[in-house]
Amino acid sequence: MTYEGPKALFTAWVSLVSNLLLTLIKIIFGMIFHSTALVADGVHNGGDVIASIATIGSMKLSNHPADREHPYGHGKAEDISTAFISIILILAASFLTYEAIKALFGPASSVSVWAFGAALISAVWKWLLYSYTKRAADRYHSKSLHATAADHLADIYASIAAALGLGISWMGSIFQLPYTHYGDPVAGIVVSILILRIGVIMMIKSTNVLMESSVNPVDQEKYSEVFLSFPEVKKIDILRAREHGNVVLIDAQIRIPASFTIQKGDDLTEAIRAKIIQQYPDVGEVLIHINPWYSDREIIEPDSVPHLENK
Structure with missing residues (x-):
C-alpha cells in the first residue's frame, strides 16, 4: 500500500482553498455583471467547498489505525466522502439546469467581457487543479482525491460552457447577431447533463464498495x-x-x-x-x-x- 496521508491531505487543502477563492470570484463577478451562468457556476463551486471539507475530514479519519470497534480500519470513510461528493454534483447539476432553463425563457441580459474573462480564467485554473489532484490521487491511491479530481473535471466543463456561452452572447451583442443571447443558457443545460453523469457514476461506484461488491x-x-x-x-x-x-x-x-x-x-x-x-x-x-x-x-x-x- 502506497497511500501517504499527510501529502494527500495537503492536496485536499489546495483544492479547498482554490474552490473557496473561485467561489468568491465567480459569484462577485457574476452579480456585478449580471451573468446567470457565472453566478450558477459560483454556487456550484460553493458546493465544491463543502465537498472539499468533507474530503479532508474523511482522509483524516481514514488514516486512523484499526481499533476494537473497527478491526479493518477506517478506510471506508473515503467511500462515504465520495458518495457525499457525488450528491453535491447531482444537486449542483440540478441547480444549474434550473438556472439555465430560467435564463432561456427570461429576458436577454447584457454580457460583459469581464464576466467572460472570469469564466475563462476559472476554466484554466480548474484544469491545472484537476491535473495536480489527479496525479496525487493516482500516486497515493486515494479515493477521496479521485472523487475531488472528478469534481474538478466537472468544474472544467461548467467553466468552459459558461465561457463559451458568455463569449457567444458578448460577440452577439457587439455585432447585433440574433439569438446569440441563448448561447449562455444552452451551454449551461449541456454542461449540467455532463456534471449529472459524473455524479451518478461516482455514486454507483461508491455504493458498490459500501455494499461489499467484488473488484472488477x-x-x-x-x-x-x-x-x-x-x-x-x-x-x-x-x-x-x-x-x-x-x-x-x-x-x-x-x-x-x-x-x-x-x-x-x-x-x-x-x-x-x-x-x-x-x-x-x-x-x-x-x-x-x-x-x-x-x-x-x-x-x-x-x-x-x-x-x-x-x-
Whole structure:
C-alpha cells in the first residue's frame, strides 16, 4: 500500500482553498455583471467547498489505525466522502439546469467581457487543479482525491460552457447577431447533463464498495494468476476480492496436496501473500484457507456464498 496521508491531505487543502477563492470570484463577478451562468457556476463551486471539507475530514479519519470497534480500519470513510461528493454534483447539476432553463425563457441580459474573462480564467485554473489532484490521487491511491479530481473535471466543463456561452452572447451583442443571447443558457443545460453523469457514476461506484461488491473481473483474474503461479496450488476453490477504502482485501480457498505438513502449508500461504502484495501494492490483506487435494478423489466444489441455515 502506497497511500501517504499527510501529502494527500495537503492536496485536499489546495483544492479547498482554490474552490473557496473561485467561489468568491465567480459569484462577485457574476452579480456585478449580471451573468446567470457565472453566478450558477459560483454556487456550484460553493458546493465544491463543502465537498472539499468533507474530503479532508474523511482522509483524516481514514488514516486512523484499526481499533476494537473497527478491526479493518477506517478506510471506508473515503467511500462515504465520495458518495457525499457525488450528491453535491447531482444537486449542483440540478441547480444549474434550473438556472439555465430560467435564463432561456427570461429576458436577454447584457454580457460583459469581464464576466467572460472570469469564466475563462476559472476554466484554466480548474484544469491545472484537476491535473495536480489527479496525479496525487493516482500516486497515493486515494479515493477521496479521485472523487475531488472528478469534481474538478466537472468544474472544467461548467467553466468552459459558461465561457463559451458568455463569449457567444458578448460577440452577439457587439455585432447585433440574433439569438446569440441563448448561447449562455444552452451551454449551461449541456454542461449540467455532463456534471449529472459524473455524479451518478461516482455514486454507483461508491455504493458498490459500501455494499461489499467484488473488484472488477480483470483484477480478480490477475490475483488468480498469482495463486496458480505456484505449482503446489492444484486448484482455486474460492477467490473473493473487495475494496475497503484505499486497499483491496482478498480471501481465498485453495487446494494443496493432502500430504503437506501444516508448516509447509503455512510457508506456501505466506509466500503467496507476499507475492500478491509485492505485485499489487493496493492489496492490504490476503486471507488464505487451504483444503486438501487428492489425485485419486473427486473434488466437491464448496459454495462461494454459503447459505444461512434455517433455524
